[in-house]
């Protein structure tokens with residue numbers, strides 16, 4: 001049987017070793033006689049699982065002690081509302097960078113709670129670049145500055161950290177968290193839905209500096225209040241226990257691999273392989289401004305767009321799944337998250353080369 005590789009943008013590929021471990025542990029976790037799915041979230045077994053997961057994440061990302069790590073639900077989308085509710089803190093405006101589909105959704109939701117100031121936008125070029133800092137028109141009175149550090153749909157990644165002159169910086173890192181080392185201290189809040197680079201859907205991770213907590217809008221639902229969640233160790237209600245367990249296995253897998261610096265090396269190698277090939281031929285194109293190309297999500301188009309369907313059909317037959325691009329961009333998109341092995345990218349490039357030869 002030939003190997004199958006899943007290039008889905010999310011929910012996405014998980015490490016094979018993690019899936020196998022979860023399979024082994026599924027009916028009876030570590031001799032407890034219970035599946036993780038059956039455990040009380042307040043029992044000592046699950047408390048050990050969530051504490052280990054948090055400790056490993058803190059170690060991997062080098063998270064300082066004055067930051068809280070929250071394990072929440074509702075996806076990154078729930079954070080689009082929770083962020084203004086928690087971070088406005090008496091102010092009435094927030095700065096947002098408009099870089100694509102996810103930024104657009106974050107902005108739309110924030111407008112329900114405050115005046116949104118668009119400080120920079122890449123809409124003029126169909127969102128195919130990251131607006132450079134020199135174009136940002138920051139408001140010094142903004143409650144915070146929000147940007148989408150990797151636009152999953154457009155395949156645009158910031159490889160630099162914005163300077164906000166003391167205004168709290170907030171990043172939606174859903175689709176590239178844990179893919180490269182970052183300096184947490186530059187951020188007030190980082191959030192990410194799990195289903196791209198962390199684990200299964202249903203879990204959202206929020207990393208927030210603790211001095212920002214405790215001043216929410218009056219109507220903030222209890223479950224959206226970061227202070228309430230922090231004070232209750234993310235157990236104000238039943239957390240997504242199985243997704244947390246799976247995330248913990250992924251963190252352990254990353255540690256074993258050599259940590260985030262090692263992961264970044266692999267991600268650089270994988271993305272270079274694919275972009276170099278795309279750039280070597282006129283048959284395929286990458287629409288994204290070169291320095292801003294995402295290492296995680298690689299949109300590309302075929303010069304002959306009438307071959308799109310045939311490409312997808314043959315790719316699927318070759319075991320290369322979920323390569324269809326998002327409808328707003330068209331063409332193809334290969335998401336090559338942490339868990340995508342380099343052999344998957346090699347297989348994709350081999351298939352693309354073969355397809356080109358046969359259809360030139």
Ligand SMILES: *Cc1c(COP(=O)(O)O)cnc(C)c1O
Nearest residue numbers: 075076077102152172174175193
């Ligand atoms: C997938 C994604 C989201 C939405 O995540 P949900 O878990 O579906 O709410 C938000 N932002 C980015 C950058 C994403 O990739």
